[in-house]
Amino acid sequence: GAGVSQSPSNKVTEKGKDVELRCDPISGHTALYWYRQSLGQGLEFLIYFQGNSAPDKSGLPSDRFSAERTGGSVSTLTIQRTQQEDSAVYLCASSLGQIKQFFGPGTRLTVL
Amino acid sequence: DQQVKQNSPSLSVQEGRISILNCDYTNSMFDYFLWYKKYPAEGPTFLISISSIKDKNEDGRFTVFLNKSAKHLSLHIVPSQPGDSAVYFCAASERGGSEKLVFGKGTKLTVNP
Numbered sequence: 001g002a003g004v005s006q007s008p009s010n011k012v013t014e015k016g017k018d019v020e021l022r023c024d025p026i027s028g029h030t031a032l033y034w035y036r037q038s039l040g041q042g043l044e045f046l047i048y049f050q051g052n053s054a055p056d057k058s059g060l061p062s063d064r065f066s067a068e069r070t071g072g073s074v075s076t077l078t079i080q081r082t083q084q085e086d087s088a089v090y091l092c093a094s095s096l097g098q099i100k101q102f103f104g105p106g107t108r109l110t111v112l
Numbered sequence: 113d114q115q116v117k118q119n120s121p122s123l124s125v126q127e128g129r130i131s132i133l134n135c136d137y138t139n140s141m142f143d144y145f146l147w148y149k150k151y152p153a154e155g156p157t158f159l160i161s162i163s164s165i166k167d168k169n170e171d172g173r174f175t176v177f178l179n180k181s182a183k184h185l186s187l188h189i190v191p192s193q194p195g196d197s198a199v200y201f202c203a204a205s206e207r208g209g210s211e212k213l214v215f216g217k218g219t220k221l222t223v224n225p
Contacts, residue, residue, distance in 0.1 A: 004155070033212060042116070042201060042215035043156070056210035091155055099144045099205050101213060103155035 002026070004104035006092050012110045013082055021077045021107045025094030032075050033101060034059075034067060036088040043091060049075060050097075082111045115139045116204050118216035126224055131189040133219050135202030138183065142204040146213065147176060147187045150199045159200070160187070192223045 005024045034046040045059040049069045069075040093101035143164040148156035162169040175188045203213040
């Protein structure tokens with residue numbers, strides 16, 4: 001597809017379970033970002049990839065959160081031992097290394 | 113502490129009139145500013161941007177104004193259309209480094225027919 005895609009679109013899980021969220025960036029985009037939007041809040045930066053490296057992980061809220069990117073393309077965000085405060089929309093964006101970022105539709109995560 | 117603030121959670125205007133959305137920032141290192149538009153259940157879509165070396169950028173019905181001394185920017189939509197109804201996010205970035213975007217909380221614009 002032409003745009004950024006994310007899967008699943010919705011995920012409901014029980015507290016304490018692990019979840020994996022997937023992002024397929026626009027082909028050729030070297031930079032990839034993860035953000036999350038909690039209810040009533042703006043988007044909050046989580047992590048930045050340039051190629052397969054993550055030079056900026058400053059936004060990850062705790063060590064329960066991790067992410068990887070393989071082949072300079074697909075990225076997965078993993079949340080271990082989910083908590084209710086992890087409930088949010090998780091958004092992925094990609095860019096060609098310019099400021100302008102293109103966003104996917106997001107994954108809505110609900111932790112019961 | 114919020115580095116990018118959108119103090120109006122919502123704005124309602126009549127079709128054909130001007131919509132003005134405001135944004136303030138505190139970090140003087142920000143040198144690039146963007147506006148994104150978001151419909152429900154969709155990701156944000158880029159609308160317009162401005163570099164700190166400019167004070168105005170125009171694209172069709174959308175104009176962004178930047179006042180660096182006041183650390184303030186605004187988005188003008190003229191004329192407003194019902195299809196413009198969405199949440200508008202102001203975002204800022206520093207060139208170099210990760211160039212991550214710092215977002216405000218958004219302003220929900222409703223354009224009434």
